[in-house]
Amino acid sequence: MRIDLHAHSNISDGTQPPAELVASAAEAGLDVVALTDHDTTEGWAEAGAAARAHGVALVPGMEVSCRTHEGISVHLLCYLHDPTHPGLLEEISKARDARLRRAEHMVALLAEDYPLNWDDVTQHLAPGATVGRPHIADALVAAGIVADRTEAFATILTSRSRYFIPHYAPDPAYAVGLVRAAGGVPVFAHPVATARGRVVGERTYHEMIDAGLGGLEIWHRDNPQEGREFLLGMAAKHDLIVTGSSDYHGRGKPNHLGENLTAPEQFARIEEQGSGKVIRP
Template sequence: MNSLVDLHLHSTASDGVFPPAEVVRKAAARKLRYMALTDHDSVDGIAEALAEGEKHPCLTVIPGVEISTDIAAGDVHILGYFINWQDATLKRQLAGMRDSREERGLAMVEKLAELGMPLEWSRIKEIAGDAVIGRPHIAQAMVEKGYISYIGEAFEKYISRDGPAYAERIKLDPAGAVALIKAAGGLAVMAHPLTLPNAEEMIKELAAAGLTGIEVYYASYREYEIERLKRWAEKYGLVATGGTDYHGLDPATETMIGGQHVPLSAVEGLLARLPGAKT
């Protein structure tokens, strides 16, 4: 049975496979009541998603973003919900981060060439289309060249954080991302917290900085991990949210839209934290 809520979805506005409108149509077809478009460092797909959402009265499309941040222990991703996606400061900051993504892409292509796997940058740009060039686009070009058999293999062997062709890019620190989201009228939620070795310490730190919630119901989390995250959410006064982190990359292995149970209380909790909400 599909969930009625999915608060972590990607489109071609960042590194997803399907255009924003198609993501909304897929969510509507799976009978979701609430979805959030949360592209990486981009709000470019929100207008299209909201317009498509108006055609599906049973579905509420929440404008969102997923901001990539960095600490010594690894990546920390901060989701922003109910943001003013037209906020000038937010768009300016995200534009700078997207420019850094393209520079990172070029650096990875150079490293792949040094490893004996040359790629044409023009082809990668064709694959990306209007989206910001991301690692899945590079991976798809690698598949076309026959260097790998499937997109996931690129991450497993070459372009993951510890891979030989990985390159860094400009990122905010986690507290800075929380502040940016709040300044744009949104609510900040820490995505997939268990990717960090010191997850609870980071949650505690960000809760003090204005974090609203943590992603508890996540596609790859086991029941005992979800229970641990629920305890942390309660301990630090945070909303327990969740989603699939759907990109449309590989239907054989990826959790489909709405495929991770997320209770309606996730949306209700966020709505209660919006500025001006009635208690």
């Protein structure tokens, strides 16, 4: 089985509608794909219908944006949770609202130096989508200010830029507890992706594990080899699920569906722990 447990649609920062994403997963030869849009489950229904039509199993999921007390960004994948759970729903709603206010503030700052306004950004948002820096990047590309998203994030939208504004996000261990309370399986996404910025130390891992962390996304293009060895040791010591995935965003990133995969026996552990159901054709 070919299993990819991290992909984004245009409901967050991918470039394809959920149904098109699932069709692409089928074309890539995947047997299982997870839809893990940022802080939203709005794409589940469309992706589920497409999964049945294209013969691909869909894992309903989400990627929760978190931040440590030290200001380090942490992304938490969750699978097979109850999307109506009040505690988790309230927290991601707060994060979505904060993302919107942050994006508006960043665009106002950018407009002081570049020919860019809020309408330019909203043109790149799908209905109900979670707004984020990638949409600002798309507007910068459309305006001819940068060549692509990669250049935008390396220059104008980097966290070291004067235009960067942080947004509210829950503590990672708290988010892990919420995911478990919602019946989901929490997996730490690309934990040692140093090219993205600062990464957490062992203390945060132990706090997340104590809160119920289920697994680590180890096979990911942004995890360097030495970091993968550390993660494999951590997974073995604490009996954590090991996953691999593409973190596919369509045209938004160079990542390809199926470039990293999750072993079937590890996927079976996710199914055993989650309260929700995989949508099978």
